[in-house]
Amino acid sequence: MTPGHVGRTYRDSTPWWPQPPTPREGAPDVIVIVLDDVGFGSLGCYGSEIATPTMDALAASGVRYTNFHVTPLCSPTRASLLTGRNHHAVGMSLLSNADSGFPGKRGTVTHRAATLAEVLRDTGYNTYAFGKWHLAPMDQTSAIGPYDQWPLGRGFDRYYGFLEGISDQYHPELVQDNHRVEPPRTPEEGYHLTEDLVDRAIACVSDHKSVGPDKPYLLYLAMGAGHAPHQAPEEYLRRYRGRYDEGWDVIRQRRHARQIELGVIPPGTALAPRNDGVRPWDELPGDERRVAARLQEAFAAMMEHTDAHLARLLAHLDRLGTRENTLVVLLSDNGASQEGGPLGNTNSIAYENGAEVPHADNLARLDEIGGPRCHGNYPWGWAQAGNTPLKRYKQNTHAGGVRAPLIVSWPGHTPPGGVRGQFHHVIDVTPTILDAVGAEMPATRQGLAQLPVHGVSMRYTFDAPAAPTRRTTQYFEMYGHRAIWHEGWKAVAYHERGTSYDDDRWELYHLDDDFSECHDLAAERPDVLHELIGRWWSEADRYDVFPLDDRNFAERAARYHSAASPRRRRSFVLYPELSRIPGGVTPLIYDRSYRIDAEVRLRAGDEGVLLSQGDVNGGHVLYLAGGRLHYEYHHHGTRYRVHGDRDVPPGEHTLSVVLTRTGPCQGVASLAVDGRPASAKEPLTTARYLIGWQGLVLGRDALSPVSWDYPRGFAFTGVIDRVRIELDDDGPETVHETFD
Incomplete structure (x- = not known):
């Protein structure tokens, strides 16, 4: 029964006001900072030569973990981070x-795994998210949603960032709350996503503390750095010119020595041998070394640039006088990335299509690396240096993929400069934060019984550097790679x-004595190995790992069986008022025949883009220029152009491009005006799975440009009534199955 009493008048009534949830007195503000693809040895406080003074200062004010583990990939780590459960178990x-x-x-x-944001909001916190999300199904990120897996659907009050797993730092596809927005400035005006995210975070904290100074908040800040594309302002790029000319072998040795000096790896830790496919630096031809060094320079510049803007955020807390009661957690989502390939690349979509960018193409773009015209990623040798002293990379379950930096700073609670060696996992972060703020994961939420929390609080380690770990077992799996840790x-x-x-x-390693997994004991201790393998199968069954699946995400994403998926359709009618259609919802034009018809009304001199999809990595665009129709299709650095052979007069017209598939990833493209051929048939090759990261828009080429053959944006000056896209059913099996 509700307290209070309602009588006939206020004189014989007793008022009552419901009380909102209230956090415990003195509950701290919480900031969780997630770096992307930043390996164990990539921060200054973990042995790197990269300038990260802000993160180093956080470590000096708190504790660094040297035995902290994550999943080998971004979405799974974020799912575990925010729920405290194993990633397979939550879906x-x-x-x-x-x-x-x-x-x-x-x-x-699953909604049976409440997020940290949902629990803290229910406890009385305000919750804010900025940056990378990558936890909503990509075919549910359009204007029609559904929105239940967007940040606001998973417990955050406000959101500003990007929903995909990758973003151009100069031309991001931004979402604010539940709608898409354009970047506030252009790269020419000094725009960079990292600065924008920190600006928004600072403004958010100011709003919060101005209106509710005694109410705590959760701020989740998921940076794009250091995921490819590695992009940074020119002043930061210049700082690293020539710094990596000595190569990855020398840098790895220096980092290894520095790690021992700092105490983040035990004395006597072996430096793992080069991973398969990593050549000695001195054996690389000179031009390959030039490209490789420049790609690493861009990564280092991006990290220092990120660190500088994190400094602004922490300085703002000092200005507000709130830093002393702020729990800051900083981690990386997985190890350094192998997705640049053996040579590195200047086109981040190539890897997703199983292609390698030729060295000559990389060399030709040397001076573009790090800037807005290039999506660069470093080669394997630098990725292994990022993971010093460990083996393998992101995607793998060896230490290079799963051992990551973790810094926890909470003044008055974390002893300054501490180093902690207890084994812990990303599922332990949410339990630690809940422990610190005095909250608990509910048994049920909104009528749903909740999965048990799989992690444990790490708070016991703050004041007990030698305490035994409270973890006993942790399994790992990714792309069929498997591992299990059990009691050392x-x-x-x-x-x-x-x-x-x-x-x-x-393989079998005793990590208590072999930090870098260099001494395989499988032959010496088959009894231990046999027991651990059996334990892995048991844990895998317990946490819904099966069936094992080693297909890459592009192969899996090519199959959209859900009846609700907008990508099941073969026929699309688009209207000019639509907002950007994100890449995960665009029509599946890959490796198949299709036709695009733009119904327009023209005056003399009208021109501009009718439809564009993609970015500097790859895309296609239909546009009118110089009175004629044009179509450009490019992927993996190769550009194909089809030019109209006659003028299009004023009036109402249907302007078309027809692509006919002639073989696997091959076709011919031609133009038509009002159904009549308007060009020769031009042969071209097509993308296999993905053409570009950015989505589809009508009437302009916004953000990262698809073509360089017209002015930036090139907005259409005529009237677009509608654009029709028709897909044929002549693609390979993976495309056929999309519509079964």
Whole structure:
């Protein structure tokens, strides 16, 4: 019964006001900073030569963890980070780009696993998210949603950032709350996403503390750095010119020595041998070294630039006088990325299509690396240096993929300059924060029974550097790579895609004595190995790991079986008022025949873009210029152009491009005006899975440009009534299955 009493008049009534949830007195503000693809040895306080004074100062004011682990990929780590549960168990085995049709592989976080934001908001916190999300299914990120897996649907009051797993730092596809917005400035005006995110975070904290100074908040700040594309302002790029000419072998050795000096790895830790495919730096031809060094310079510049803007945020807390009661957690989501390939690349979409950018193409773009015209990623050698002293990379379950930096700073609670060696995992972060703020994960929420929390609080380590870990077991799995840690031992199996899992060779390491997994004890201790393998199968069954699936995300994302997916359609009618259609919702034009018809009304001299999709990595655009129709299709650095052979007069017209598939990833494209041929048939090759990261718009080429053949943006000056897209059913099996 509700307290109070309602009588006939206020004189014989007793008022009552419901009380909002109230955090415990003195509950701290919480800031969680997530770096992307930043390996164990990539920060100054973990042995790197990269200038990260802000993050180093955080470590000096708190504790660094040297035995902290994550999943080997971004979406799964974020799902575990925000829920305190294992990623397969909540439905995020891989990325939010794909739903494979199995419980552990939905590409979404079940509502039976409440997020940290949901719990803290229910407790009375305000909750804010900025930056990368990558937890909403990509085919649910358009204007029609559904929105229940967007940040505001998972417990955050406000959001500003990007929903995809990757973003151009100069031309991001931004979302504010539940709608898409344009960047506030252009690169020519000094825009960079990192600065924008920190500006928004600072403004948000100012709003919060001005209106509710005694109310705590959760700020989740997920940076794009250091995920490819590695992009930074020119002044930061210049700071690193020539700094990596000595190569990855020398840099790795220096980082290794520095890590021992700092105490983040034990004395006597071996420096892992070069990963397969990593050549000695001195054996690389001179031009390959030039490109590789420049790509690493861009990564380092991006990290220093990020650090400088994190300094602004922390200085703002000092200005407000709130830093002393702020719990700051900083981590990376996985190890350094192998997605640049053996040579590195200047086109981040190539990897997703199983292609390698030729060295000559990389060399030709040397001076564009780090800037807005290039999506660069460093080669394997620099990725392994990022993971010093460890083996392998992001995507793998060896330490290079799963051992990551973690810094926790909470004045008065974390002893300054502490180093902690207890084994912990990303599922332990939410329990730690809940412990610190005095909240608990509910048994039920909004009528749904909640999964048990799989992690444990790390708070016991703050004041007890020598305390034994409160973890006993943790499994790992990604793309069929498998591992398990149990009471100091680790068994790990590297899996070659497409081979039998029964052929995988399990390795065994005693991590208490072998930090870098260099001494395989499988032959010496088959009893321990056998026990750990059996334990892995048991844990995998317990946490919904099965079925094992070694397909890459592009292969899985090519199959959209859900009846609700907008990508099941073969026929689309688009209207000029639409907002940007994100890449995960665009028509599946890949490796198939299609036709695009733009119904327009022209005056003399009208020109501009009719439809564009993609970015500097790849895309296609239909446009009118010089009185004639044009079409450009490009991917992996190769540009194909089809030019109209006659003028288009004023009036109402249907302007068309027709692409006919002639073989696997091959076709011919031609133009038509009002159904009549208006160009020759031009042969071209097509993208296999993805053409570009950015989505589709009508009437302009916004953000990262698809073509350089017209002025930036090139807004259409005529009238577009509608654009029709028709897809044929002549693609390969992966495309056919999309519509089964």
